[in-house]
Amino acid sequence: MTTTSVAPGLHSTEVPRAGGLRRALRATLGRSYPRIIGANRDRSWLFYDTVLPLLGTIAFVYVYKALGAPEQFIGYVIMGGATTAFWMNVLWAMGAQFYWDKQGGNLELYMVVPCGIVPILLGMSFGGFVGTMVRAVAIVLIGSLMFGVSYNITNLPLFVLIFGVAMVALYGLGVTFASLFLLWGREAWHMAELFMEPVFLASGFYFPVRALGFWAAMGTSIIPLTLALDALRQLLFPKTHPALLPVSWEVGGLVFLAVFFIVLARFMLKRMEFLARREGRLSLRF
Amino acid sequence: MTLAIETQDLVRTYRSKRMPGNPQGAAVVALDGITLDVPREEFFGLLGPNGAGKTTLIKVLVTLLLPSAGRAKVSGLDVVTQAQQVRERISMVSGGEHSGYGLLTVREQLWMFSQFYGIPTKIALARIDELLKVVGLFEERNRRVSALSTGMRQKMNLVRGLVPDPEILFLDEPTVGLDVGAARDVRAYIKEWIRGKPGRTILLTTHYMHEAEELCDRVAIIHKGRIIAADAPEALKRSGTGGSYFVLTTEPMDGAVWLSSLAGVQRVDTRALDGRTEIKLQLADDGAIAGVVKALADHDRRILSLQKEEPSLEDVFVRLVGQRIEEADQGSPR
Numbered sequence: 001m002t003t004t005s006v007a008p009g010l011h012s013t014e015v016p017r018a019g020g021l022r023r024a025l026r027a028t029l030g031r032s033y034p035r036i037i038g039a040n041r042d043r044s045w046l047f048y049d050t051v052l053p054l055l056g057t058i059a060f061v062y063v064y065k066a067l068g069a070p071e072q073f074i075g076y077v078i079m080g081g082a083t084t085a086f087w088m089n090v091l092w093a094m095g096a097q098f099y100w101d102k103q104g105g106n107l108e109l110y111m112v113v114p115c116g117i118v119p120i121l122l123g124m125s126f127g128g129f130v131g132t133m134v135r136a137v138a139i140v141l142i143g144s145l146m147f148g149v150s151y152n153i154t155n156l157p158l159f160v161l162i163f164g165v166a167m168v169a170l171y172g173l174g175v176t177f178a179s180l181f182l183l184w185g186r187e188a189w190h191m192a193e194l195f196m197e198p199v200f201l202a203s204g205f206y207f208p209v210r211a212l213g214f215w216a217a218m219g220t221s222i223i224p225l226t227l228a229l230d231a232l233r234q235l236l237f238p239k240t241h242p243a244l245l246p247v248s249w250e251v252g253g254l255v256f257l258a259v260f261f262i263v264l265a266r267f268m269l270k271r272m273e274f275l276a277r278r279e280g281r282l283s284l285r286f
Numbered sequence: 287m288t289l290a291i292e293t294q295d296l297v298r299t300y301r302s303k304r305m306p307g308n309p310q311g312a313a314v315v316a317l318d319g320i321t322l323d324v325p326r327e328e329f330f331g332l333l334g335p336n337g338a339g340k341t342t343l344i345k346v347l348v349t350l351l352l353p354s355a356g357r358a359k360v361s362g363l364d365v366v367t368q369a370q371q372v373r374e375r376i377s378m379v380s381g382g383e384h385s386g387y388g389l390l391t392v393r394e395q396l397w398m399f400s401q402f403y404g405i406p407t408k409i410a411l412a413r414i415d416e417l418l419k420v421v422g423l424f425e426e427r428n429r430r431v432s433a434l435s436t437g438m439r440q441k442m443n444l445v446r447g448l449v450p451d452p453e454i455l456f457l458d459e460p461t462v463g464l465d466v467g468a469a470r471d472v473r474a475y476i477k478e479w480i481r482g483k484p485g486r487t488i489l490l491t492t493h494y495m496h497e498a499e500e501l502c503d504r505v506a507i508i509h510k511g512r513i514i515a516a517d518a519p520e521a522l523k524r525s526g527t528g529g530s531y532f533v534l535t536t537e538p539m540d541g542a543v544w545l546s547s548l549a550g551v552q553r554v555d556t557r558a559l560d561g562r563t564e565i566k567l568q569l570a571d572d573g574a575i576a577g578v579v580k581a582l583a584d585h586d587r588r589i590l591s592l593q594k595e596e597p598s599l600e601d602v603f604v605r606l607v608g609q610r611i612e613e614a615d616q617g618s619p620r
């Protein structure tokens with residue numbers, strides 16, 4: 001491995017440092033570490049992030065069972081339950097994170113480290129994704145075992161592609177939220193709460209989103225999980241799922257959202273950094 | 287040779303909301319035309335009460351804040367237009383900092399921050415261990431950050447600032463809130479660090495007089511956003527005070543303010559000691575002490591000890607600002 005000392009001739013350090021992409025990668029992994037290791041250190045997540053969401057999911061399962069709904073609705077509900085883990089991670093561990101970091105004094109340090117803030121956000125996203133994936137898989141496994149649900153994925157590569165693009169779009173939205181929450185208000189948890197339950201409804205976490213009506217569902221498709229859930233359900237329940245749009249359109253929509261949110265997140269970050277330096281109030285504790 | 291830090295007519299204002307103390311919502315001037323040159327390899331101190339502008343100046347220099355007017359350079363680089371290059375060369379440690387994540391161990395936390403500088407893991411961990419040994423925290427390396435005492439945490443923060451081996455280290459009140467022993471350790475190590483290798487510079491803010499006096503090659507006294515004096519501590523003490531200083535102790539007295547009405551007495555500070563009263567006097571000249579001794583005798587106050595003192599930085603501060611730093615702290619906006 002080669003390392004380079006930055007700015008040779010000016011900086012007298014003897015400690016080798018990588019620059020550019022290599023440093024960005026190190027910074028990303030560094031920031032993801034607390035999130036990944038955190039799942040192991042603080043096992044309360046097993047209860048709060050798995051058992052509690054599962055309770056809500058189970059309630060919906062019994063509602064559908066009581067109404068005599070087709071069996072695939074149980075699968076819908078379990079998928080929705082797993083997806084809530086990602087949405088909650090994006091709201092609480094991405095959107096609200098800068099706010100917590102500001103309170104703890106981390107944000108100041110993040111803004112003056114040479115890697116810049118983007119790799120730090122990527123690390124937050126990656127670490128959050130890994131931790132949440134474990135929670136989501138736990139929810140799917142426990143839910144499926146409890147209710148005897150089996151899945152038959154018709155096109156696994158496409159399934160993985162849709163999931164991957166959706167996650168990029170979702171965490172891009174999370175980074176945008178991180179800046180927005182910081183800019184909008186001091187009480188980030190209110191913002192997070194504001195976006196939590198309505199999205200559970202609007203994105204069709206527990207039912208086919210088409211049930212909201214075509215145009216309403218199109219409107220809520222700005223949340224990447226709406227299209228992602230619909231496309232994934234089409235692949236899991238190809239004959240019975242009332243699709244919002246054809247899968248190929250939904251993949252196109254997700255790609256658009258991924259690009260859109262990455263660009264928007266970058267813009268919002270630059271704006272937040274500029275305002276923080278100009279106003280001295282967004283990032284600084286005093 | 288490029289200066290480590292240079293500022294020219296640096297101004298920083300904050301917009302303010304309308305409030306009882308500021309009904310017009312007038313902008314608050316935190317830095318009011320700061321001009322400063324800090325050569326490389328200097329240990330430079332900024333001394334001033336809370337709200338004097340010390341932290342704001344550091345924030346501008348480390349690229350956290352934009353100046354409202356004037357310019358500032360760090361290592362010859364403009365803090366506004368070359369912020370990224372500035373960040374490659376600096377590190378910042380603040381007192382009372384609670385950065386990082388409590389669930390990580392000390393070693394993990396320091397490793398995480400080292401990655402933001404792109405330091406290879408093997409080198410970073412070796413350096414972290416070495417620095418932890420130096421500050422006496424090696425035995426705690428596997429302890430969770432959340433379980434550290436304030437002093438341990440501050441030592442860890444100092445190590446965080448030193449791991450990337452910065453060219454210029456900014457220390458903002460690094461010993462605030464620490465017990466005497468921990469503060470002494472921190473001071474001892476930073477004094478050693480700057481002499482450890484050529485080219486290192488430290489800018490330290492403090493409102494502890496003895497800290498500035500002990501550590502700094504030069505000290506600037508900052509008050510209400512302006513630098514009102516800057517020189518070596520000894521030079522400041524020689525030139526900045528005038529008059530002479532005496533400390534005497536007497537039998538307990540209710541007050542000694544009346545002494546300031548005597549001829550040649552410029553300032554009187556008293557404090558109660560164990561069964562005695564200590565009176566610190568700033569006099570126009572040595573001759574004025576005779577009047578003080580006579581006046582105390584006339585009031586039947588027995589003098590237990592009398593000593594002439596060399597002026598301290600605190601005396602310089604009082605002379606320049608008109609009040610002690612603790613008094614200025616109390617009067618500063620919060």
